[in-house]
Amino acid sequence: MAKERSSLKKLYEEMKKRIETTAKLGQISEDKRKEHKGFHEWDLVSNRHDHQAIVQIRVSSRISNGSIILNVDCDMYSNNSESVRDALCFLMDEEKGHEIAYVQYPQKFNNLTKNDIYGTSFRVIQKMRDDGRDVREERRAETIIARENSGRKVIVIGGASVEQC
Structure with missing residues (x-):
């Protein structure tokens, strides 16, 4: 349980850092834009109100199977x-x-x-x-x-x- 918690905390910190970096730059880096098709809707003038949300959902194998x-x-x-x-x-x-x-x-x-x-x-x-x-x-x-x-x-x-x- 502690190992899973630290793994989730690490993922959260990485996500937080990416969000802060993107907010400072005012745009999404090209490598991240290629990772998710949802980012294709975003452009230089996008804000949080004019595009669909991109959400990562964690599903355990117990549920998904x-x-x-x-x-x-x-x-x-x-x-x-x-x-x-x-x-x-x-x-x-x-x-x-x-x-x-x-x-x-x-x-x-x-x-x-x-x-x-x-x-x-x-x-x-x-x-x-x-x-x-x-x-x-x-x-x-x-x-x-x-x-x-x-x-x-x-x-x-x-x-x-x-x-x-």
Whole structure:
């Protein structure tokens, strides 16, 4: 752990030095420009507001070699402790799991007026009824949609959890 931390600290210090050097020069060195295609958008008059961000993401082999990735947005949270289990029920289903590529819980904004700009008042009409779900559970779930995406199903779940898979 200490070795990994020192390695990350070294990478951070190198990145910090490159950023400071670039800021002083007012341009990106030609060798760095060739390294990343994102730098092609930058020119001498570029600033931090008129180009796409270039981000380095560190992914461990434990994650990248896995078959399932959990992605939680930085400003999101789940008020349902069963939501991960519910998503896994779809992905790991023995009969249909191989057809499902993606499970998403859409964002729902709370305490907004009827004229909210986020479209929260929009309620999706389509519903999918799973085996094992009763009518009472179906009413509790606000939105369950299955749609095709590149030949594999995309499941979007909103509202209450699916109690049985």
